Amino acid sequence: MAEYDLSKxxxxxxxxxxxxxxxxxxxxxxxxxVEQVQAAQYxxxxxxxxxxxxxxxxxxxxxxxxxxxxxxxxxxxxVSTNERLQLEAQAVLDVIENPDVAQALRQDKNQNLQYLKDxxxxxxxxxxxxxxxxxxxxxxxxxxxxxxxxxxxxxxxxDNDLNTSAHWGKLASDILTGKWETALEELxxxxxxRHPAEPAALTQLxxxxxxxxxxxxxxxxxxxxxxxxxxxxxSPTYLNTIQTSCPWILRYIATxxxxxxxxxxxxxxxxxxxxxxxxxxxxxxxxxxxxxSGSQLYVEFDFEAAQRELTLxxxxxxxxxxxGEFREEFLDNARYLISEAYCRIHQRIDIGDLSERLNLSxxxxxxxxxxxxxxxxxGAEAKIxxxxxxxxxxxxxxxxxxxxxxxxxxxxxxxxxxxxxxxHSPQQPQQSQPQPAVVExxx
Numbered sequence: 382m383a384e385y386d387l388s389k390x391x392x393x394x395x396x397x398x399x400x401x402x403x404x405x406x407x408x409x410x411x412x413x414x415v416e417q418v419q420a421a422q423y424x425x426x427x428x429x430x431x432x433x434x435x436x437x438x439x440x441x442x443x444x445x446x447x448x449x450x451x452x453x454x455x456x457x458x459x460v461s462t463n464e465r466l467q468l469e470a471q472a473v474l475d476v477i478e479n480p481d482v483a484q485a486l487r488q489d490k491n492q493n494l495q496y497l498k499d500x501x502x503x504x505x506x507x508x509x510x511x512x513x514x515x516x517x518x519x520x521x522x523x524x525x526x527x528x529x530x531x532x533x534x535x536x537x538x539x540d541n542d543l544n545t546s547a548h549w550g551k552l553a554s555d556i557l558t559g560k561w562e563t564a565l566e567e568l569x570x571x572x573x574x575r576h577p578a579e580p581a582a583l584t585q586l587x588x589x590x591x592x593x594x595x596x597x598x599x600x601x602x603x604x605x606x607x608x609x610x611x612x613x614x615x616s617p618t619y620l621n622t623i624q625t626s627c628p629w630i631l632r633y634i635a636t637x638x639x640x641x642x643x644x645x646x647x648x649x650x651x652x653x654x655x656x657x658x659x660x661x662x663x664x665x666x667x668x669x670x671x672x673x674s675g676s677q678l679y680v681e682f683d684f685e686a687a688q689r690e691l692t693l694x695x696x697x698x699x700x701x702x703x704x705g706e707f708r709e710e711f712l713d714n715a716r717y718l719i720s721e722a723y724c725r726i727h728q729r730i731d732i733g734d735l736s737e738r739l740n741l742s743x744x745x746x747x748x749x750x751x752x753x754x755x756x757x758x759x760g761a762e763a764k765i766x767x768x769x770x771x772x773x774x775x776x777x778x779x780x781x782x783x784x785x786x787x788x789x790x791x792x793x794x795x796x797x798x799x800x801x802x803x804x805h806s807p808q809q810p811q812q813s814q815p816q817p818a819v820v821e822x823x824x
Contacts, residue, residue: 383412385697390629394594396553397425398519406702416442430459430520459521466517469510470530476501477533490539497537508537512547519550528554528563545574552595561603568592568599572613589619590626597633601703607637611658624665635662636704642714659718684723684738691715691740716741720753730772732765 388407392400404425407418419442426435432452439448476482476497486493497503515530531547531554538544548571555564571592593614600606600613613619614634623630638658691712698704698711716739723735736746750772751765764773 382696382700386412386700387629387632388702391594391597394591394627396549397428398522398524398557399553399595399598400425402557403702406705410700412700429522430455430517431522432456432459434522463517463521466510466514469507470514473503473508473510474533476503477537490537493537494539505539508534509540509543512538512543515547516550519554524554524557527551528558528560545571548574556595556598559602561599561606564599565603565606565609568596586622586626589622593619593623593627593630597630597703600637601633601707607640610634610637611641615658615661620665624668631662631666632701633703634658635666636698636707636711638662639714639718640707640710642717684719687719688738688740691719695740716749717753720750724772724774728774730774732770732772735772 386407388403392403395403401422404418404422407413408415419438423435423438423442426438429435432455436448436452439446477486482497482501485496494503494505494508497508511530511534515527515534518524518530519527528551531551535544535547535551538547548567552564552567552571555561555567571588574588596610596613600610603609611634614623614630614637623634641658694715695708695712699708704711719738720735723738724730732747732750733743735750736743739746739749741749747770754765754772765771766773
């Protein structure tokens with residue numbers, strides 16, 4: 382299953398500290414040889430000030446070799462730098478944590494800087510010590526401390542470039558400490574950041590591409606994350622970014638839509654967007670050359686192919702760093718969508734046949750289908766005949782105008798599917814290229 386793992390694709394768009402959790406996950410899943418993953422961890426750790434961690438990785442990789450002397454020198458330099466930056470930052474903190482100063486500060490940053498300069502001889506250059514120490518704490522692996530110093534710096538600083546950098550640093554720190562509410566706030570702030578001094582289109586595309594990858598940590602851990610992911614990534618700006626720079630993110634959009642199935646049953650405005658998102662994603666996937674399956678159910682109505690893809694998707698989702706904990710929920714929702722599509726085009730359904738489509742045994746399938754009918758709107762239309770082991774669907778006739786609308790929609794949908802089939806029929810199927818069994822590369 383290593384060919385389906387996206388870690389090597391995603392890591393180049395992450396800060397090296399954000400890459401560590403993905404590599405640790407690869408060690409657990411054993412998708413790649415453990416020695417190769419540990420080698421990648423070591424290469425990343427060498428670029429940080431987490432020297433104890435780097436040494437432990439070196440000892441695992443080279444148990445018979447002595448620890449390189451470079452670590453001793455680097456440790457001494459790190460301790461010295463930490464003490465110097467801490468003194469500089471503490472001088473600023475002593476002033477701004479003074480209750481009188483806290484009451485005197487206002488929303489206007491320029492006014493605050495003038496007040497601090499006039500009364501405490503604090504300049505913008507001195508305030509930058511908070512940024513420098515916060516950044517150094519981050520390289521040490523003290524993410525909570527880094528978040529605090531970067532926050533204080535951002536409150537006072539008028540340097541737009543450093544403020545943006547501080548936002549990214551605090552977002553990474555909040556992610557690594559599991560503070561998902563504050564991480565979501567940082568994420569929303571960075572979405573609105575502009576870079577007027579640089580070529581706008583290229584810079585914004587670059588920033589959005591990185592932000593898309595970082596946001597996966599937040600959206601798959603925050604309680605409302607899946608719905609927020611759909612609202613963000615399906616907006617024209619971000620969908621264009623994903624199609625242009627990172628089509629592999631469509632895996633996470635599709636999974637979020639499937640995971641949001643239960644909220645879609647509520648009938649609210651947000652639920653309507655979620656329900657519509659599945660078909661929108663299918664249309665996007667059809668236009669992509671990137672190897673993603675998704676049209677078997679909603680375009681081709683090929684339930685046998687959907688059954689095979691469900692088996693594969695179960696394994697892919699289970700091994701994915703961001704999706705693994707949603708495996709059971711994903712399977713349940715995917716089975717619901719298959720059942721919904723199957724029942725929509727049949728009036729008499731053999732329970733054993735539907736159970737097979739859902740990769741369930743006959744007994745498991747019978748229990749699952751009974752619960753499905755009880756929990757959904759199918760209960761008013763479906764009746765189970767346990768003697769014949771079938772489900773009979775009795776649908777109320779639609780009003781004439783609604784029938785015309787539904788048939789028109791179906792005609793357009795089938796025309797699109799027919800055109801897609803004619804377009805792809807003469808082409809040879811493209812084989813996806815397996816990823817090399819080496820995980821490397823991070824900033």
